[in-house]
Amino acid sequence: MKKVLFYIAIAAVAITGISAGLVYAYQDKIIGLFVAEANKHIKTKVEVAKISLSLFEKFPQVAVALNQVNVIEGIPDSDVSLAKAERLYFTFSVFDIIRGRYSVKQLYMEEGELHVRVLKDGKPNYHILVTDTTAASEDFAFNLEKINLSNVAVRYTDLQLNHDIQADAKQLVAAMTITSDKIDLEATGDATISAIRIGEGEYFKDKHVDLSTALVIDRNAHTIALQPSVVKVEGAAYEVGGNIAYGGPTELDLRLQGKDTNIQSLLSLLPQHITKEYSQYRSEGDIFFKGTVKGKVSARDNPQVAFEFGCRNASFYHPDIKQKVESLNLEGYFTNGAKQNASTSVLELKKLEGVLNKRPFSGSLTYRNFDNPYLAFSAKGMLDVGYVVGLLKLDEVRSGSGLADVHIVFAGNLKEFKAKPGNSTLNTSGDVTLHNVALNLKELPMPLKGLHGNFIFKKNDVAVSDFKGQLGNSDFVLNGMFRNVMAWLLLDKQRLLVEADFNSQYLDFDQLLSEELNTPEEARNASGASAYKFNVSPDIAFDLSASIRKAKFRRFKGEHIKGEVKLRNQVISTPNISFNAIGGNFAVRGNLDARTRDHIKVNTATKLSNMSVDSLFYVFENFGQDFIVDRHLRGKLTANIVSEVYFDSQLNTKTDLMQAEIAATVRDGQLINFEPMQKMSAFVKRSELANMKFAELSNNFWIQQRTIFIPEMDIRSNLSAMPTMSIAGTHTFDQDMDYRIKLPLLKSSRPDRDAVYGVVAEDPDAGNSMLFLTLKGKESDFKIAYDNERVREKIKTDLKQEGQVLKDLLRGKKPVKQEKKVELQEGEYFDFD
Numbered sequence: 001m002k003k004v005l006f007y008i009a010i011a012a013v014a015i016t017g018i019s020a021g022l023v024y025a026y027q028d029k030i031i032g033l034f035v036a037e038a039n040k041h042i043k044t045k046v047e048v049a050k051i052s053l054s055l056f057e058k059f060p061q062v063a064v065a066l067n068q069v070n071v072i073e074g075i076p077d078s079d080v081s082l083a084k085a086e087r088l089y090f091t092f093s094v095f096d097i098i099r100g101r102y103s104v105k106q107l108y109m110e111e112g113e114l115h116v117r118v119l120k121d122g123k124p125n126y127h128i129l130v131t132d133t134t135a136a137s138e139d140f141a142f143n144l145e146k147i148n149l150s151n152v153a154v155r156y157t158d159l160q161l162n163h164d165i166q167a168d169a170k171q172l173v174a175a176m177t178i179t180s181d182k183i184d185l186e187a188t189g190d191a192t193i194s195a196i197r198i199g200e201g202e203y204f205k206d207k208h209v210d211l212s213t214a215l216v217i218d219r220n221a222h223t224i225a226l227q228p229s230v231v232k233v234e235g236a237a238y239e240v241g242g243n244i245a246y247g248g249p250t251e252l253d254l255r256l257q258g259k260d261t262n263i264q265s266l267l268s269l270l271p272q273h274i275t276k277e278y279s280q281y282r283s284e285g286d287i288f289f290k291g292t293v294k295g296k297v298s299a300r301d302n303p304q305v306a307f308e309f310g311c312r313n314a315s316f317y318h319p320d321i322k323q324k325v326e327s328l329n330l331e332g333y334f335t336n337g338a339k340q341n342a343s344t345s346v347l348e349l350k351k352l353e354g355v356l357n358k359r360p361f362s363g364s365l366t367y368r369n370f371d372n373p374y375l376a377f378s379a380k381g382m383l384d385v386g387y388v389v390g391l392l393k394l395d396e397v398r399s400g401s402g403l404a405d406v407h408i409v410f411a412g413n414l415k416e417f418k419a420k421p422g423n424s425t426l427n428t429s430g431d432v433t434l435h436n437v438a439l440n441l442k443e444l445p446m447p448l449k450g451l452h453g454n455f456i457f458k459k460n461d462v463a464v465s466d467f468k469g470q471l472g473n474s475d476f477v478l479n480g481m482f483r484n485v486m487a488w489l490l491l492d493k494q495r496l497l498v499e500a501d502f503n504s505q506y507l508d509f510d511q512l513l514s515e516e517l518n519t520p521e522e523a524r525n526a527s528g529a530s531a532y533k534f535n536v537s538p539d540i541a542f543d544l545s546a547s548i549r550k551a552k553f554r555r556f557k558g559e560h561i562k563g564e565v566k567l568r569n570q571v572i573s574t575p576n577i578s579f580n581a582i583g584g585n586f587a588v589r590g591n592l593d594a595r596t597r598d599h600i601k602v603n604t605a606t607k608l609s610n611m612s613v614d615s616l617f618y619v620f621e622n623f624g625q626d627f628i629v630d631r632h633l634r635g636k637l638t639a640n641i642v643s644e645v646y647f648d649s650q651l652n653t654k655t656d657l658m659q660a661e662i663a664a665t666v667r668d669g670q671l672i673n674f675e676p677m678q679k680m681s682a683f684v685k686r687s688e689l690a691n692m693k694f695a696e697l698s699n700n701f702w703i704q705q706r707t708i709f710i711p712e713m714d715i716r717s718n719l720s721a722m723p724t725m726s727i728a729g730t731h732t733f734d735q736d737m738d739y740r741i742k743l744p745l746l747k748s749s750r751p752d753r754d755a756v757y758g759v760v761a762e763d764p765d766a767g768n769s770m771l772f773l774t775l776k777g778k779e780s781d782f783k784i785a786y787d788n789e790r791v792r793e794k795i796k797t798d799l800k801q802e803g804q805v806l807k808d809l810l811r812g813k814k815p816v817k818q819e820k821k822v823e824l825q826e827g828e829y830f831d832f833d
Contacts, residue, residue: 041142044082044128045072054089058108061091073117073125082125085112085152090142106146113153120159122299147174149189160299166194172211183217207233213240222247226254236261238289249298256307258289263316285314285328295340302340308333316354323391328354342370357387361406376411385437395442402437406430408457414490421460421487421494428486431456437469446472446517453478460486464500472517473508488539498542502565509553513651525650532651536570536594546577555619557581563588570595582619584610584636598648604641611637613666628674635669643703655733660703669694693718706733712740729775737782739775 035051049068057063066088073082089108096102117125149172156165172189188211195205213229224244231238238261242254263283291307309332316325331351337344349365361381368374382405389400412426437451453467462485468477480500487494511517515524515533524533548561563577573591580586590604616637617630643660647653671692699713712728729739772787 043130044074058089058091062094063089063091074128075125083114085109104142108148110150115155118158164197168192181220186214188212249296251296252293252303254293256291261287261289281318283316286312304340306335321390323387326355345370357384373414378409380407398440400439403435405433428457472511475505477503495539495541502544502546504548507551538570542567582615583612600647602645604643606641608639613637632672632674635666637666639664655706662701665698667696735779741773743771
């Protein structure tokens with residue numbers, strides 16, 4: 001046995017050596033014959049970096065090896081490539097060298113690309129072979145029986161039909177038998193189809209395909225007979241058979257039938273833009289598919305396409321989730337119709353039935369005229385909202401729960417509806433009833449829960465009955481009409497109009513306006529400094545009759561809020577809102593203009609009645625100042641306020657633009673332990689200053705350019721020494737104060753300068769003495785000083801009055817009692833300690 005193996009090895013080495021010797025000896029002759037014969041068959045330019053003869057690369061065949069090959073397409077004056085390859089091999093038998101006649105049987109193309117094109121004028125780029133080969137050499141001939149492709153990118157582009165097919169052939173082998181009138185071809189292999197684009201539709205995108213086909217090309221009759229062949233797409237098999245005529249316009253008569261198909265392979269037959277959202281879904285069960293393609297294919301003609309498909313007792317699911325559509329039954333049909341184009345195309349889904357989380361549902365769908373689409377569908381079933389949300393993997397809805405009882409019928413022309421959404425071209429009917437539904441929305445971090453209500457559809461509108469639920473801590477109940485609902489749901493830039501009664505037991509505006517709770521994380525203020533976010537959608541409008549039992553915002557708490565509220569074009573307006581708060585009543589009318597995102601304008605006219613002043617200061621956080629705060633005040637406020645206030649979307653006030661006019665009256669007022677008053681103890685007892693009381697105080701104030709302007713007002717109080725005082729001035733939002741104060745002085749509150757000369761008699765007719773002061777500075781650093789300017793004005797006025805008194809005396813009139821001025825040195829400050 002060892003001798004036999006030894007002799008075999010010796011023979012193999014001898015044969016290999018002889019073959020190698022023959023190849024080496026005849027390589028120049030063989031390459032020369034190959035080039036000469038190739039030039040006779042190919043009429044376009046071929047660029048080759050290197051040609052060699054190899055015994056071992058395709059052993060036991062001898063191979064003419066071509067490296068870095070570029071074949072120019074068969075279009076006159078074109079330099080575009082038809083094919084490129086890193087390596088091409090043409091193989092023949094080693095015995096051909098001994099015979100001196102060479103017959104190429106196989107072609108290998110490796111690491112290359114092939115781009116077949118049909119130009120707009122119908123001319124192909126692949127006519128590169130010479131048809132008349134009578135001058136072919138008898139010493140070297142191309143008799144191809146097999147073509148092998150390895151890692152070759154194949155592309156077919158038809159500019160006339162607007163078709164484009166791209167694929168990567170990993171390993172493809174085609175066996176051929178060529179006679180004078182026929183070519184028999186059998187091909188097997190696997191490839192990845194990058195995309196098949198027909199018109200605007202994309203099909204078979206990134207699909208793995210296994211091919212096993214047999215066909216006969218009749219050169220005389222210009223026909224291709226496609227034997228029943230199997231194409232496997234993503235594991236599902238399709239049997240394809242029929243005839244193709246190519247003598248004139250291409251004419252197809254093909255049959256296609258699915259075997260062991262699934263939802264993935266079925267969706268791959270439909271345009272990519274339709275199936276993209278469902279491409280990750282999988283199926284189990286019996287899914288069937290069959291169809292025909294018949295007719296001419298040209299720039300003017302499309303073949304008639306008709307497919308039937310469906311499933312029986314199947315399931316449909318996403319691999320990443322547990323939810324499934326089970327016991328699914330469906331019959332579907334597609335055709336491109338009598339005119340074989342989009343206008344006569346029809347897609348129908350009939351007898352759709354299934355089970356979602358042990359709850360049955362049914363429905364149907366018709367979509368016809370793809371150029372001017374008409375859509376009709378119906379749906380019926382008690383749907384588990386959380387189950388459906390999980391199954392569909394909606395980006396807008398993160399999770400859900402509860403039940404929705406759905407009975408919907410929809411029909412209409414979508415283009416007409418889009419052009420004239422307000423004309424009710426849709427025919428929508430049925431209703432949806434929610435049962436304890438909860439939703440966690442992407443655009444609204446605050447959860448919606450406890451949703452109940454009935455929605456009755458009628459054309460473009462929905463009647464809403466007892467729609468109630470909770471948004472965070474807030475609750476609501478709506479009854480009325482939702483107008484233009486279908487347009488708002490289906491079209492862009494459409495406005496939903498809500499005409500309803502709105503009722504609530506409690507609204508928590510701290511939550512509703514919280515940026516953390518009403519804005520997705522990626523859309524929040526990058527600095528993170530803002531606590532609030534207020535936006536009004538341009539796509540929402542409403543007319544609400546509101547009744548709210550309680551509402552809260554920061555320290556503010558309102559009760560029994562009632563009024564009419566309207567929203568149009570991002571402007572909220574109300575003619576009358578009233579509520580109870582801070583121990584009194586509010587009445588408001590005005591509008592809020594949110595058309596400019598960070599320039600929200602609020603115009604209001606407000607009437608306050610019997611508000612507790614201390615509570616008002618507490619609720620509004622002492623209006624951002626520390627000079628006079630809630631603990632200093634008591635009393636009841638009645639006021640009329642007309643204001644214009646601006647905010648950004650984070651509800652920060654633009655104080656430089658604020659304007660207001662305030663007519664206010666305070667009754668039964670008290671000023672308690674107010675520090676500036678305590679510093680006047682030189683004139684009034686501290687015990688009285690600690691609790692200054694006044695029966696009524698009225699004045700008109702206005703706010704402009706970050707400053708509160710206070711006209712002069714008299715204050716009649718319980719202070720025994722100065723029962724009446726007056727005050728006027730300004731107070732800025734930067735807490736700069738400039739007040740003018742007029743006080744009556746206690747008699748003999750300061751020693752008379754002439755007392756050293758004896759007792760000074762008082763003039764009982766001299767009148768009351770007045771003290772003129774200023775209060776200037778910051779809230780935490782202010783000074784009270786003698787008001788020189790006002791004294792000078794007073795002296796000037798008194799001189800005029802004294803002149804008049806003199807005239808009156810000369811005329812015999814009795815003089816009027818005058819106030820006595822207190823004279824201090826200019827710039828002198830009072831020491832109130």
